[in-house]
Amino acid sequence: MTYVVCEPCIGTKDTACVDACPVDCIHPTKEEAEFEAAEMLYIDPAECIDCGACVPACPVEAIFEESEVPEKWTDFTAKNAEHFLK
Ligand code: SF4
Numbered sequence: 001m002t003y004v005v006c007e008p009c010i011g012t013k014d015t016a017c018v019d020a021c022p023v024d025c026i027h028p029t030k031e032e033a034e035f036e037a038a039e040m041l042y043i044d045p046a047e048c049i050d051c052g053a054c055v056p057a058c059p060v061e062a063i064f065e066e067s068e069v070p071e072k073w074t075d076f077t078a079k080n081a082e083h084f085l086k
Protein backbone atom coordinates (compact mmCIF):
# COMPACT_ATOMS: atom_id res chain seq x y z
CA MET A 1 0.00 0.00 0.00
CA THR A 2 0.95 3.61 -0.35
CA TYR A 3 -0.47 7.08 -0.06
CA VAL A 4 -1.25 9.02 -3.23
CA VAL A 5 -1.14 12.73 -4.11
CA CYS A 6 -4.23 13.71 -6.12
CA GLU A 7 -5.52 16.60 -8.25
CA PRO A 8 -5.81 19.34 -5.56
CA CYS A 9 -2.00 19.53 -5.40
CA ILE A 10 -1.93 20.92 -8.94
CA GLY A 11 -1.60 24.67 -8.59
CA THR A 12 -0.94 24.45 -4.85
CA LYS A 13 2.33 22.51 -4.62
CA ASP A 14 3.30 24.19 -1.37
CA THR A 15 5.46 21.24 -0.20
CA ALA A 16 3.99 21.18 3.32
CA CYS A 17 3.77 17.38 3.01
CA VAL A 18 7.49 17.09 2.28
CA ASP A 19 8.35 18.41 5.74
CA ALA A 20 5.87 16.02 7.38
CA CYS A 21 7.16 12.85 5.71
CA PRO A 22 9.62 10.88 7.89
CA VAL A 23 11.14 8.95 4.99
CA ASP A 24 11.41 11.77 2.41
CA CYS A 25 9.44 9.91 -0.24
CA ILE A 26 7.49 12.92 -1.62
CA HIS A 27 9.08 14.58 -4.65
CA PRO A 28 10.16 16.81 -6.23
CA THR A 29 11.22 18.92 -3.26
CA LYS A 30 12.10 22.61 -3.65
CA GLU A 31 15.77 21.58 -3.65
CA GLU A 32 15.36 19.44 -6.76
CA ALA A 33 15.95 20.93 -10.22
CA GLU A 34 12.67 19.58 -11.59
CA PHE A 35 10.56 21.33 -8.93
CA GLU A 36 9.77 24.46 -10.96
CA ALA A 37 8.52 22.50 -13.97
CA ALA A 38 6.59 19.91 -11.97
CA GLU A 39 2.82 20.15 -12.11
CA MET A 40 2.45 18.64 -8.65
CA LEU A 41 4.24 16.49 -6.10
CA TYR A 42 4.21 12.70 -6.05
CA ILE A 43 4.64 9.97 -3.44
CA ASP A 44 7.08 7.14 -4.20
CA PRO A 45 5.03 3.97 -3.56
CA ALA A 46 8.18 1.93 -3.05
CA GLU A 47 9.36 4.17 -0.21
CA CYS A 48 6.10 5.23 1.50
CA ILE A 49 5.64 3.51 4.87
CA ASP A 50 1.90 4.29 5.10
CA CYS A 51 2.26 6.43 8.22
CA GLY A 52 -0.32 9.02 7.13
CA ALA A 53 1.66 11.97 8.51
CA CYS A 54 1.38 13.85 5.22
CA VAL A 55 -2.43 13.84 5.17
CA PRO A 56 -3.14 16.49 7.84
CA ALA A 57 -0.20 18.58 6.59
CA CYS A 58 -1.83 19.15 3.21
CA PRO A 59 -3.93 22.37 3.12
CA VAL A 60 -6.05 21.19 0.20
CA GLU A 61 -6.69 17.54 1.17
CA ALA A 62 -4.85 16.19 -1.85
CA ILE A 63 -3.43 13.07 -0.17
CA PHE A 64 -5.25 9.78 0.28
CA GLU A 65 -4.37 6.23 1.27
CA GLU A 66 -4.39 4.17 -1.92
CA SER A 67 -7.67 2.35 -1.18
CA GLU A 68 -9.36 5.65 -0.24
CA VAL A 69 -8.53 7.60 -3.41
CA PRO A 70 -11.78 9.16 -4.67
CA GLU A 71 -13.19 7.57 -7.83
CA LYS A 72 -12.59 10.72 -9.92
CA TRP A 73 -8.89 10.66 -9.09
CA THR A 74 -8.03 6.96 -9.35
CA ASP A 75 -5.66 7.65 -12.26
CA PHE A 76 -3.45 9.58 -9.85
CA THR A 77 -2.33 6.33 -8.21
CA ALA A 78 -0.53 5.38 -11.42
CA LYS A 79 0.63 8.96 -12.00
CA ASN A 80 2.41 8.97 -8.64
CA ALA A 81 4.09 5.62 -9.34
CA GLU A 82 5.07 6.56 -12.91
CA HIS A 83 6.85 9.68 -11.72
CA PHE A 84 9.47 7.45 -10.12
CA LEU A 85 9.94 5.20 -13.16
CA LYS A 86 11.49 8.01 -15.24
S1 SF4 B 1 2.15 8.25 4.36
FE1 SF4 B 1 3.98 8.73 5.58
S2 SF4 B 1 5.66 7.79 4.45
FE2 SF4 B 1 3.94 7.89 3.05
S3 SF4 B 1 4.21 9.82 1.95
FE3 SF4 B 1 2.87 10.25 3.69
S4 SF4 B 1 4.25 10.94 5.30
FE4 SF4 B 1 5.51 9.90 3.76
Ligand code: SF4
Pocket: 005, 008, 009, 010, 012, 013, 014, 015, 016, 017, 018, 041, 057, 058, 059, 060, 061, 062, 063
Ligand atom coordinates in the same frame (compact mmCIF):
# COMPACT_ATOMS: atom_id res chain seq x y z
S1 SF4 C 1 0.89 19.51 1.05
FE1 SF4 C 1 -0.71 18.95 -0.44
S2 SF4 C 1 -0.77 20.68 -1.89
FE2 SF4 C 1 1.11 20.84 -0.71
S3 SF4 C 1 2.62 19.85 -2.01
FE3 SF4 C 1 1.86 18.31 -0.56
S4 SF4 C 1 0.18 17.29 -1.63
FE4 SF4 C 1 0.62 19.16 -2.73
